[in-house]
Amino acid sequence: MTLSFLSPWFLLAGLAVAVPIVIHLLQRRREVVLPFSMVRFVLLARRRSSRRLKLRRLLLLAVRMAAVLLLALILARPVLRSPASPGPGEEAGYTVMIVDNSLSMAAREGGRSLFEALRVMAEDFALGAAEGELFALIPAARMGEVAPVGSWKTRPAFLQELSRTEVLPDKGDFVRAFEEAHILLREAQRRPRRIVVFSDLARGSWSDFSYLSLRDTDPSVPVRIFRVGREIEMSGGGVLALDVGGESRIAGERIEVTGQLVNLGPESAVKVELWLDGEETDRKMTGIDPGSEGVVTFFFEGLGEGSHRIEMRLREDGYAADDRRYAGLGLSPPVRVLLVDGDPGFTLVESETFFVHEALRPERLSLMDPLEVRLAGVEELARADLDAYDVVVLANVPAPPDGRALTDFVSRGGGLVVFWGGNCRAGEYAGSLTSLLPARLGGIETAAPGSPFRVGAVDYEDAVLSVFRPPDGGTLSTAAFTRRAEVVEELQGTSVPARFVDGQPWMIRGRVGDGEVLLFTSTADLAWSDLPTKPAFVPLLRRAVLGLSGNLDPNQETGILAGEEKVFRGVPALAAVAVTAPDGTVSRVEFKPSEEGRKARYRAGRQVGFYSYALGDREGIFAVNAPSVESDLHRIGAGELKSRFQQVPLEVFSREGGEDGAEFFQAGSRSLTRALFVTLFFLLLAEMLLAGPRLFPRRPSA
């Protein structure tokens, strides 16, 4: 470390050290003359205390001289510089400063955040730079914002910009930052040029960085990296991800909340709390080995319709940013199903819809059921107000009495499930439901004895059938079909998610207007197959109904990461959507036309938490979380860092030195002004005690 002065000419003020000496000498002449009766006692006292008095006088003189010298030193603004710091001795040039403002910099150490420590170090560095040095500031985290490349600034303007920079709930993108730095340096006319980086070197932001992957770089530009903060002693843990599962997003549905956790503490158990709508509803101790990741699952049942806030919390630790994770959940009202039985039997079991009804209303202990099923005969279908239903299931119905009403129902967004059967009259279907059925059916095919038809090709991407994805899903192939409807023609625009082994369609999907139709070429009872007795039947039916009512969305978004876009699909006659951030600020995002229809894109701000929105008369909630990658606070070593920079002249500095053989020093330059002020204060205090009147004069004892 070397000592230098920012205003060295003020050192001349040190000549004022002569002032106390002159005062000291003059003071002898400014004595008071007092005729006194007990001079003998004064003489005796002085004789007894002469040595102490002399010492005190000398001390007083020394203190006053030191105070004057100290004042001159303070005016000269001394700084201690490390070899890493550019000083007045160095030629003025260009410095690009990349500051790590990723979320990991919010971790606290010694009563302040790492980013606050970074800001002090960076300010010291800038203050210690040569006069005329130009700076450019590049924040490593931008939350996806596309900002113009920065510009060169003088020191005061740079410091101002630095003071405005904040930690963002995002990971640092050092690849982009270095590329921007080189773009800026290309404009630099003079030398020297340098890039300095202030970062905690947490792996989260540096894991995918390699100098070789940068475009258009100049390897001759030296890079100095200053590590901020110490190796954090891991404690607590973090919620890396929060997933909300369940068969549907309907009120009363069983909701599964799964959190992916990392245990960073010494204990082998992590306490997890689950909060629902602002209240703690459940908690668990989950066994996860120290340093490992694990999963914890909570279940809800009976949640009402509307928006819900789900929050998973861990005990708060030094890095609070990952101790909570949020998910927004919107639940729809129960799906209303009209089940039309085309072949009612004498007993319940003999009726065509027995198995379907049982599948849609299984015995459950839930307080609410996501489905409301109404059983009806064919004649009732003619009288039914279809607008009161979301899905209509036709089971072996000979022919719909009012094909036009049914077509209108589907066109407006309703769902229709058709199970074929022996009662169905293909000709009448073709007549009344020409534009509704996704296929034209013919007669009935019967399987050869001992060789039933079996389901073969299944499209597991289909929302209804995705649950049967092997190897974990159940299978449809065990069901044996003795008869099936012959498919004469698959209409254009339809899809066949499941076929029999011989290629004949079994399940055909077609879209009509805003609604969908699902046609099964076999019966819903045991007349043509044993499928109703197979385990796959219940999920198949329920998912079919939920899917057609628009409630089966396994990829339903519960939240986004900070900096990502939340996309709202357009609602007719709605120009904009209003989004309310956690701090209460309301943003209005307008719908704009795109290839996939009208969309409104809202970029989540810097706040994590719950955002609410109003889409016409529909309200909803979505969550914004910090990227979990920032939870990895392990530092990248200096050796590894150097290997990533290859041939680039790189120096790495840290506060405590000695890592991977790298050269570590105190970072930047440190102003001594504050320390000198403190010393001056104590010197003045000493002067007052030595020379000034006593604060509490000694009194004769009472």
Add this chain to the structure above:
Amino acid sequence: MESRITPPRGRPGRPGKYFDPVILARIKNLTLLARHVVEGLMAGLHRSSLHGLSVEFSEHRPYAPGDELRRIDWKLFARQDRYYVKEYEAETNLRALIFLDSSGSMGYSGGGVTKLEYGSFIAASLSYLMLLQRDAVGLVTMGGEGLRVLAPRSNPNHLRAIITELEGLKPEGRTDIPAALEEVARKLHRRGLFIIISDFIDDPEFVERGFKHLQHRKNDIMAFHIADREEIDFPFSKVTLFRDMEEELEVTTDPRGIRREYRAAVDEHLRRIKAFCHAHFADYDLFFTDEPLHRSLVRYLARRGYSG
């Protein structure tokens, strides 16, 4: 731990304010002042102080017409069949001599009255009181003009002479208490009460020698030590040239630096004076110049046996 002599302090605002030396100093007439002090004090007493001041038996004398019958010694009458009357010491006139130090150091004042003024007030008040009790009182002063003696008399008109002497006093000359006491002891042959009013800024050993002279003649001694608070507390804070008021002595020093040692030296001095006073059965008391005057009178009366 350092121990210090702790002189009593005046209590402004109490009844003592009628004896406040600073207020009394406005009364230019010493006679008036003495009267004010003494009568103010006597008014506060519940019974006459002139009865039974002493009970020390002195002698018998034959009864004469006019003597009170209650004074006849009936026991002696029973043995000798003659009337005798008892005579007591108190009934013989007291001879008191007030010795007032008027050396240069007595002229010091820390803002109120000088030590000499304060001593004069005490001397005047005591004289008034004694003459009121028909005692004989005299005054000895010692200052620049050497030793001046007014022999003790009980004539009330003697007060005027004492007051005149007191009013003419100036603080000057050196303190030589032992020489003065020796000379006084030599001049006065009858034993009596010596009231010494001084700041005692002298070598305690020498002062003690003077006390021995007085005690040798079986005199009673009361030592009224007068001091200014500044002399004891030494509260000065600026660098000061201290010039002695009696001798050619000067010293420049920072009082704050030597205060502790100064106080220790003064305490030691006071302790030694007090010690030899006690050793010679002399009453000793320290008076500050801002204290009410009546305390000295009370002290005197207590010595004379008044208890009430």
